[in-house]
Structure formats: C-alpha cells, structure tokens
Amino acid sequence: MSSSAQRALSVLKALRGHSLSGLSNGQLATHLNETPTNITRALQDLAAADLVQKLDNGNFAHTPLMEQIALAHLNSLNQAEQRIKELQRRAAVHAG
Numbered sequence: 001m002s003s004s005a006q007r008a009l010s011v012l013k014a015l016r017g018h019s020l021s022g023l024s025n026g027q028l029a030t031h032l033n034e035t036p037t038n039i040t041r042a043l044q045d046l047a048a049a050d051l052v053q054k055l056d057n058g059n060f061a062h063t064p065l066m067e068q069i070a071l072a073h074l075n076s077l078n079q080a081e082q083r084i085k086e087l088q089r090r091a092a093v094h095a096g
Contacts, residue, residue, distance in 0.1 A: 004041065004042065004045070007032070007034060007038055007039075007041075007042045008042040008045050008046055010032050010034075010042075011028055011032070011039065011042045011043065011046060011052070011060075012046065012051065012052070012062070012066070014028055014031050014032055015028075015052065015060065015061055015062055018059075018061055019061050019062055019067070020061070021055070021057065021059060021061075022055045022057065022059030022060050022061035023059055023060060023061075024058065024059050024060070025039050025040060025043065025060070027059075028043075028060070043060055050063050050065045051063055051065060051066050052066075
C-alpha cells in the first residue's frame, strides 16, 4: 500500500470519536507524527472521496457517508446475530 494511502487511512482512524468537534490539521499532524503538509494532502484526498469534511470551526471530521458506512456495517452484524439466534432456536426445537 502506498504511503499516501496509509496516511489517509491513519487520518480516518484518528478522527474516530471526534465527529462533533473534529480535529485540526495540526492536531492530526501531531497525533500521527506527520507534517501538516502531508496531512493536508491526505485530507484533500479524503474530502474528494466524501469521507472527511471541514467543520464550521475549521476542524475536520468524518462525513455523513462515513457514518452511513458504519451504520450499514452495524446493521449487517445485527442481521447476522438475528440469523444465528434463529438457527439456534430451530436447533433447540429439533433437539428437544
């Protein structure tokens, strides 16, 4: 994987838990031990992909698309859990 792709993924991970107030370019650079210029490039790439947005306070946070991806993943896990419970229920009926 290219270093720019790794950097962009690191930015996405670093923004986890900062959806409301976001993080500044400088905070991300410090946290990730990167230059602000490299963080700016990563943020530009992520913004172009609609994964990061600049907030009114000047900080950066995940976009609603990232939230939709997370919710879709959670829904998928919930569906799998329901399917497992149904299979367990059927197995118990047939066993007993």
